[in-house]
Amino acid sequence: MADQKSTSKKRKRDQEPPTIAVANSSSHNPGPLLVIYPAVQPPASISFKTYARKKPRPDQDSAVDDVIIAGETDQVEFVTNEEESRRAAKSGCRYIVALHNKRTGAISLLPASRPPQILQRTVKALKSIQTTDAPTTPQYQQARTTLGETFGTKKAKAAIRAQERNKVDVSAMEGVMDYVMEGIEKGAEGLMTAEEAKEIADSNRLIPPFSATATEPDDVYPLHSIIPENEWKALSVSSFDEASDNKERIALLPHSRSEWVNARMRIWGQTDSGKDRKKNLKLLLYISALFTFRNAIERRDFSADQIRERLAALPGIVVDGLLSRFTEKARSSTSHQATSATKTFLLTNLLALCLKLDDFATNTETLSHDLNMSKDQANQLFRSLGCKISSLGERERARLGVSDSGETKYAILNTPVVFPKPRQKRRN
Template sequence: MASTVGAASMKRKRDERSNESLSFELASSSSTGLGPVLVSFPALEAPKDTPFRCYGRKKAKKDNEREKDDDGRTLVVGEAPAVEFISNEEESQRAADAGCRYLLAIRDPQTSKIKILPAAKSPYILTRTVKALKSITPADASALAYREARTALGETFGTKKAKAAIRAQERNRVDVGAMQGVMQHVIEGIDEKAEGLLTKEEAKELADSARLIPPFSLTATDPADVYPLNDIIPDAEFKALNITAVEHNLQDVGMLPWKHSKWVNNHLKHLSGKEEEKSKTRKRKLKMLLYVSTMFLFRRVTSHSKGLDKDAVCEKMSNIPTIIVDGLLSRFTETTRDSSVHILTSAMSTKFMAYLLALCLRVDSFASNPKTLADDLSVSVTNINAAYRNLGCKLKTLTERERANRGLSDTLADTKFAVLTTPVQFPKVRTGKKKT
C-alpha cells in the first residue's frame, strides 16, 4: 500500500514539472567566451573520460600591445591512456568551408530553460596517434622501396601480362649501385682510349688529305701556289710534251690529240693573237693546253665500261708519248687482282676530273667558265660546279676589270665563273640525313 502511495506522489511531481513553462535563451559567443566546440572522431571514438583542452594560437607582442589570437585559430588536444588526439587544421578548415553552422541547445532542469549556444567553430576533425607505436621507426618511403614493394605485389597477384612487363622492366634496369665500384675504372678506360682519338683540327687535316684532288697548300697566298703545276703534271711528262707541230699552226686543231674541245680551241685562237707574249710563257701555256687535250682523249678511251688493257690504250693513243700514257694509267685507273685491265672507276673519275679542272684553272688565270667545260665533258653544269667547289673555288660573276684582264667579252657579265681564292677553303663535309 505504501508503495502505491509513493508511486502516485512521484507521478504528481512529474506532472507538476511538466506543466511548468519552458523558456529559451539565445546566448552570444561574446558573452560566453570561447564557447563549446564540436569534434569528430573518424573511425574511432575517444573514451568518455578523455580530457580535452582547446588552445588558441597567439601572435607575438608588438609595441606593448596585448597578445591576440591569430584569426581565432584554435587547436583541440586530448589524451587517453593509450591514444592521443589532436585536431587536423587542414581537414577542419575543409569542413568549415562546406558552409554548415552548428548550434548547441542546453536544458537546465532546475529552471526549465533551454539555452541556445552557437558553436565556436565548425567541427574539429581529430586524428589519433597510438602511444605504443611512437617509438617504431617509420617504414622506408623511398622510390626504391616503393618500386620493390610494387614489384613483389605484382609478381604475387598480377596477371601474366603484368608479370611479363615486370620481368622486362627488371632486365632493362641498370643497377647503379653495382656500377659505383667500377665507375672509376670505366672512366680511366675511356680516357685511355680517347688518347688515340683525333682532335678537331687533326680530323679536318685528315679529311682534307683524303680528298681526291691534287696536292695543295693551305698557306698559299697566291692562287698559282695552291696547286703547283708539277703536282698536276709530273716533270718527266711535262718535258715529254712536243708542241712543235701545234706551235707552228695554232689554227689547225687537227694537230691536237682531241680536236673536239671547244675550251682548248678557244684558248688556241686567243693565244694566236698574242704574238708579243714571251716565248717561254707561250710555250708553257701551249704545253698545258696540249696536256688538257691529251686528258680529254684519255677520258674518251678509258670510259669503256669493261676497261681496257695497257696495249689497247696505247694503241688508241699512239700519237701520245708512252711515258704520258703510263702516267695517266697509273694515276687515274685501277686494276683488279690478277688482271691487266685498267678501269676508270667512280673514285678515279672524280680524281681525274679534279686534276683536269685544276689544270684548266691555271690556264684560265684561276677563273674558269663551268658551262664551256661541261659541254666539252658532256656532263651537267651542276656536277662541274660541285667539282670546282671541291677544289676550293667560289662561284661568282666577274667585274668589268677582271673580264678585261682576261680578255673576256661583256656578254659574260652575268655568267658565274669558278674563281680560286686564297687562302683556299674547302666545303664542310655534311653529316646526317638530307632534309626533304
C-alpha cells in the same frame, strides 16, 4: 501653330552661347576623374577617396597625374592599378573634363588632360591565403607521369615505362664516376686528334696534291704535282709553230671537239701571244690529252694499246703516266680498269689545269658542255677543289678581259683554300 513654332526656334537661336572658363585644380583638389572598373562593378553607395603622393614620380607629366583612388566595401577593395594606368597614359589615352553649371549655363574646363584611372579589385577574404609557388620541373614531370598512368592510352603508358627504364639515376653513379672517366680517358688514347683526322681526310680527297698554306692561287695546286716534271719536259709544241693557222693547230690536238680548248688555242696559238705562250700550249696539249683519255676509259673494253694508239702524237712516257695515275690493275691481272674514284681524280686534275689557264676563274658552263655533264656536276667538282661558284665583279671582268653581263657563273679559286665540309647524314 506654324508661327509659334518658328518663333520658339528663333528665340533658341537668339540665346547667348554659354561662357567657357578654365577651372582651377591641384593635386589636393583634382576635381572629377574618369575611372575604369574591372569586371566587378562597385555598388552605388561606395565612396572613393583620392590620395596624392608626397613625392611625385619624376616620370609623371604633372602633379594631378600622380593621384591614387581607393574605395572599399565589406567584401572587396578597389584601388588604382598604377602600372596599367601609366601604360594607358603612355599610349595616348587621355581626356579633358568639362563641368556644366545648369544654373548659370557656364562650362568650366580643367586646365590639363588626364589619363583614366584603371582600378583593380581585391577580395578581402582571399588576402590572407598565401600564394603557392609554381611546381618545379621534377614535380611537374611526376604529376604528368601519374596522370598518364591513370588516364593515358596503352601507347602513352608504354612510352612512360620506356622513359622510366631509360632514366639514368645520377645519385647511383656518384661513386663510380671516377672509374667511368678513367675508362673513357684510357679508351680515348688511341683516337685521332682533330688535326690528324683533318690530315687523313685531306689525303683521301680525290683531287691533286695541294698546299693548304699557299698564299697565291697558283701555289695551291703546283704544276708538277699534276704533271710530273719528266712528262712536262717530254711534251713538245714545235708542231704548233709549224702550223699556218688556227685550224691546223686545233687539228694537231688529241681532242679537237672541245669548245673550251679550241677557244684558248686561238689565243695562245698566235706567235705574238706573250711570254707564257709555250707553257700554255703545253697545258692545252695535256688537257686535250686528258679529254681523249677520259673518252677512252669510259668504254668498258678499253685496253692500254687502244689508248696508246689514240694518243700516238704524245710521248710514251706521258701515256704511261696517264695509265698509272688514272687507272688501276686488278690482282693477278695485267689489264687496266677505271673506277669511279680514278674517273673523279682525272676530272679534278683536268679542271685544276683549266683553272691555271684561266687565271683561276673558269666558265663552268662551257666545260660542263665539253665534258657531257650537267652544270651542277661540274660545279660540284670545282667546289671539291676549293672553288667558289659565283659571278664576276666589274673589276674581275676587266682583269680577265671578259665582256659578259656579269650573270655567267664562274669557278673562282682564292687563298687560303677552303674545302666544303662533308654533309651530315640525316637521322631517322
